[in-house]
Amino acid sequence: MPQFLRGFLWIQLYVLVSVVPLAFALLGETPPGRDFVTELSVALGFVGLAMLGLQFAITARFGSVAAPFGMDVVIRFHRLISLVAFAFVLAHPILLFVTDPATLELLRFWDAPWRARFGLASVVLLVALVVTSVYRTRLGLSYEVWKVAHGVLAVAIVATALLHVQLVGYYVATVWKQVLWVLMSAALVGVLGWVRIVKPVLQLRQPWEVVSVEPERGDAWTVTLRPVGHDGLRALPGQYAWLIVDGTPFSAEEHPYSLSGSTEREDGHVSFTIKALGDWSAQAGDIEPGTRAYVDGPYGVFSPDRNEAPGFLFVAGGVGITPFLGILQTMADRGDRRPITLVHAGPTLDELIGLEHVESLRDQLDLELVLVLEEPPDGWEGETGLPDADLLDRVAPDRQRTRWQYFVCGPPPMLDAVEEALEQHGVPMEQIQIERFDLA
Ligand SMILES: Cc1cc2nc3c(=O)[nH]c(=O)nc-3n(C[C@H](O)[C@H](O)[C@H](O)COP(=O)(O)OP(=O)(O)OC[C@H]3O[C@@H](n4cnc5c(N)ncnc54)[C@H](O)[C@@H]3O)c2cc1C
Known part of the structure; x- marks a missing residue:
């Protein structure tokens, strides 16, 4: 099935499942009529809860869900839609308070009945989850602490909300409605069980071992792994995987890295080029050969294999070169001589990660390499500054552009500038x- 059709069907399914609890509530026997605003408030609560439940499935890294869109798009959707669900859930009590101010009494947690306590707890936890996610860096939360807290809060929010729904009892009173709610809750527990237990157990059976750690320019290291007792990954060049080194698949310390080696290697070895950007990555140079590792992947849609093209313009800024290292090595191994222009940008020549790997492939590829330095050395005759519209005009004249594919990876401001420049052209x-590279 074509990817766009798959994507379309996933979106339809998402909308359907979001409104299913509402349909449950309204079908069959319903309680005696209440005013419109109260009904609306309940409806928003049900849809908000279903959307929150769906967040577990969205972020479970199911390959078939991510395939049509790419995991980064899925994660961005997760972030945006969580704000919509948040608004729906908040609207639920606010509308009730507006129509019947007496219900404000339910906010007195210690005197309130359990149904209200669970509802209130769910909303308070949801506020905590949204605040810690939106303001994570400003609050000084490390990624790892945030990730664990995020998972715990998410489960607690949905569990308390389900208890609230059950104890309130409106719309869920008949046996078959109860069965449907139990099934929905079971699906949720199933997804959690898959992510937290089944998948890590399966990964335990597919260990990897570090075979080498090579220093690179630009404060980076290339870590190469071999599959132990299995065939390794079947990846497309340009994809990425989640890497755990010296931990178990149950560990919270896992990081996404692009495959920076060839995906055509017969020995199944994979390489990741890791730049020191934080507490974990700064230690990459200390990884010892022989260390056990786990790799979850491949993920991502950033691959020239997904679309036919007569040529490519690659624009890499800083550590954004890593997927291109894998793509170029793979194209060389395949004997692929389609024309490529690679714009490789960075602060200085010494910080252009992987430059020697790229240069060593020149004979095997139809490659035009354009180096762009922010701080060029004396006598530098190449490009300077940041990749922008003028540079793209010079390196990829319009006639070339008609059917080429354009791949861009680098710091967010560069991505936005290059994307805008390409669209303008x-x-x-x-x-x-x-x-x-900024999923979180
Ligand atoms: C699709 C993708 C591909 C990437 N490929 C590469 C690559 O090839 N080479 C490379 O050097 N870097 C790559 N990165 C970035 C790399 O994942 C982060 O730099 C790394 O996780 C930083 O971890 P840290 O603990 O050292 O830093 P921290 O100081 O803990 O984190 C720095 C920032 O990195 C991000 N980050 C940290 N941990 C994670 C995580 N587990 N998941 C998502 N984001 C996280 C957060 O935004 C965080 O604020 C990639 C990121 C993504 C999303």
């Missing part, structure tokens, strides 16, 4: 692929 959106 009339490059259709479907020919532009962007990889963002």
